[in-house]
Amino acid sequence: MFAAFLGCMLSEHMSLRLVSHDVWIVGIALQVLLAAVMLAKRTWQTYPMFTAYVFFNLFGAAIGYAVFGNKVVYFYTYFACESIGIVLGLGVVREIFTNVFSPHPALRKLATIIFRVAVVALIVLAGGVIYAQSGNAKSIIHAVLLAEEAARIVEVGLIMFLFLSSSAFGLHWRQNVFGMALGLGMFAAVNLVAVTLIGHVSSTTAQAFNLAHEVSFSTSLLIWLGYMLAPERATTAVEVPKRAQLEQWNQAVMELISR
Amino acid sequence: MITVIVIALALCAVVLFYTAVRSRRKQAAQSFRPVDLNAFRTLMDRDDELFMKEKLPHSKFTRLKRQRIRVTVRYVARIASNASAVLHIGETARLSPTPEVASTATQVMELAAQIRLQCLVALAKLSLEYAMPSLQLTPALLVPKYQSLRENVRRLGDLQTQTPIPLATAI
Numbered sequence: 544m545f546a547a548f549l550g551c552m553l554s555e556h557m558s559l560r561l562v563s564h565d566v567w568i569v570g571i572a573l574q575v576l577l578a579a580v581m582l583a584k585r586t587w588q589t590y591p592m593f594t595a596y597v598f599f600n601l602f603g604a605a606i607g608y609a610v611f612g613n614k615v616v617y618f619y620t621y622f623a624c625e626s627i628g629i630v631l632g633l634g635v636v637r638e639i640f641t642n643v644f645s646p647h648p649a650l651r652k653l654a655t656i657i658f659r660v661a662v663v664a665l666i667v668l669a670g671g672v673i674y675a676q677s678g679n680a681k682s683i684i685h686a687v688l689l690a691e692e693a694a695r696i697v698e699v700g701l702i703m704f705l706f707l708s709s710s711a712f713g714l715h716w717r718q719n720v721f722g723m724a725l726g727l728g729m730f731a732a733v734n735l736v737a738v739t740l741i742g743h744v745s746s747t748t749a750q751a752f753n754l755a756h757e758v759s760f761s762t763s764l765l766i767w768l769g770y771m772l773a774p775e776r777a778t779t780a781v782e783v784p785k786r787a788q789l790e791q792w793n794q795a796v797m798e799l800i801s802r
Numbered sequence: 803m804i805t806v807i808v809i810a811l812a813l814c815a816v817v818l819f820y821t822a823v824r825s826r827r828k829q830a831a832q833s834f835r836p837v838d839l840n841a842f843r844t845l846m847d848r849d850d851e852l853f854m855k856e857k858l859p860h861s862k863f864t865r866l867k868r869q870r871i872r873v874t875v876r877y878v879a880r881i882a883s884n885a886s887a888v889l890h891i892g893e894t895a896r897l898s899p900t901p902e903v904a905s906t907a908t909q910v911m912e913l914a915a916q917i918r919l920q921c922l923v924a925l926a927k928l929s930l931e932y933a934m935p936s937l938q939l940t941p942a943l944l945v946p947k948y949q950s951l952r953e954n955v956r957r958l959g960d961l962q963t964q965t966p967i968p969l970a971t972a973i
Contacts, residue, residue, distance in 0.1 A: 647889070675803075699812060702815070703814070706818050706819065707818070710822070711922060713889060715889065715890040715893065721826065725823065732815040736809060736813075739808045739812070740805070743805065
């Protein structure tokens with residue numbers, strides 16, 4: 544939808560604009576496919592927020608497609624859908640956090656504290672960005688992009704936190720959850736670069752960013768599709784350890800911390 | 803300036819996601835690695851360290867202690883990796899149809915998670931000692947938890963040998 548939004552605003556460089564538009568249409572088709580897969584797999588039972596996020600994006604794309612001819616209506620539709628989409632995206636991050644840490648109460652308490660600190664730090668950073676760049680936001684389009692940049696900072700930062708903390712705690716992600724975080728993270732990171740730089744570059748480069756953004760969204764959709772369709776990896780017999788080995792390293796840690 | 807920070811954040815995120823995908827592939831082939839307990843004991847011996855501190859010149863002691871810390875870090879990392887593997891396997895055992903196995907697996911996972919945390923603490927302490935070799939940090943206070951883990955692991959092992967589940971010998 545972002546591509547079409549900028550496409551409306553930037554009238555030059557028709558070829559890039561047309562390619563972006565085509566990629567946007569491919570994205571809508573992929574969203575329909577993803578929605579069908581999620582319906583078949585009944586994902587709303589396990590991942591209600593992610594399901595809502597995907598279906599809302601599809602709804603937004605359909606509405607956007609319907610009102611694409613009217614720039615003013617399209618702009619307000621884009622703004623409303625993007626705002627709700629970002630809120631739902633943050634909800635998905637929260638859902639992933641719960642899913643990753645819920646089997647580990649020992650880690651959950653600490654992770655929740657760090658998560659809250661990260662939220663505050665990212666909000667401060669996002670606030671700093673708004674404060675520093677608010678002078679440049681001379682039009683409503685720039686103001687919208689600035690707000691989106693701030694929200695994406697929080698989203699990307701929280702997804703980074705999820706990956707870093709789960710790596711530090713040595714947690715294994717379920718296949719679907721990993722795919723959800725990876726797709727959302729990739730999309731949010733590319734979107735962050737696009738909305739940050741779009742105001743500082745020429746019209747041609749802006750169209751190129753626009754295209755990159757749209758391609759990244761389609762890539763995220765493919766990631767989600769791939770991880771939704773891939774079967775969960777089972778623990779193989781090779782991975783099964785011997786009890787004596789467990790005893791060995793357990794004792795080693797005890798001695799290290801007791802010395 | 804703030805634009806540079808934001809772009810750097812986004813690029814770091816992309817690198818992190820790429821690393822996560824790669825390490826996930828490695829994790830799939832993760833297996834338990836043994837720990838040479840005798841060698842580890844020697845490395846952790848504070849008396850040995852004190853003896854070296856008294857007998858060796860300061861610069862030589864510093865170099866030697868840092869070498870010992872580097873090796874110790876590798877041991878701790880191996881233990882942390884093993885704890886992570888227990889968490890992974892425990893998730894499967896937690897879904898066992900035998901309630902007692904499932905409940906014990908949950909307890910083992912809880913304690914393995916605490917060991918993982920403790921490894922992070924140990925690594926932080928070792929990093930500080932590496933930066934300041936004259937430091938000797940106080941021990942952590944979670945020893946009873948490890949004792950409990952040992953008991954639970956033993957109990958889970960006993961329970962699983964009574965049930966014909968492939969995971970019976972897992973933990």
